[in-house]
Amino acid sequence: MLVLRSSPASPFGRKVKLSASILGLTDRIRIVDADTLNPEDSIRQQNPLGKIPALVLESGEVLYDSRVIVDYLDHLAGGGIIPNGPERYSALRDQALADGIMDAALLQVYEGRFRPEDRHEPRWVSHQADKVRRGLDHAEAHLSEAGQPLHIGQIALACALGYLDLRFGGRWRESYPRLVAWLADFESRVPAYAQTRVTP
Structure with missing residues (x-):
């Protein structure tokens, strides 16, 4: 299962959550809150910048920046929210x-x-x-x-x-x-x- 590190109020995390829902991927993603101000939170190991959202793949690799994550989810779903062509x-x-x-x-x-x-x-x-x-x-x-x-x-x-x-x-x-x-x-x-x- 994919793991999304985010926080409820993050607008960028929300962008990923809405994208996943529209693409029909919500049931493939577990959301785990992250505290970016806590030096003990693993978000700093998952994303060296300590920023959210970050998406932990099943391989353990981590994608960060909402634009990168959304592009990955769109690819995973076979397209749907990032158009092709002009x-x-x-x-x-x-x-x-x-x-x-x-x-x-x-x-x-x-x-x-x-x-x-x-x-x-x-x-x-x-x-x-x-x-x-x-x-x-x-x-x-x-x-x-x-x-x-x-x-x-x-x-x-x-x-x-x-x-x-x-x-x-x-x-x-x-x-x-x-x-x-x-x-x-x-x-x-x-x-x-x-x-x-x-x-x-």
């Missing part, structure tokens, strides 16, 4: 955009988590928040058409929006009505989205 690179580009939104959101969270409040750097936080805003602006304009065939870019976008709901109180919803409707459609089509939701 659509492939637009889907991968959309994934990169959503991953960038998640990265910038995580950096804002880490600023609050790892620095005392009197040492927060407002310019840094604003710089990351602006990346999120520009990413959402683009997604609202170009990626918010409901009912499209599911691909990895859409899965990643749903996870980015879910993380903004979790860590930023869903304030994005006030400014992006098309993405709100798009996410509702995505959730209706992907039951695992609700099943993997973490409440604040």
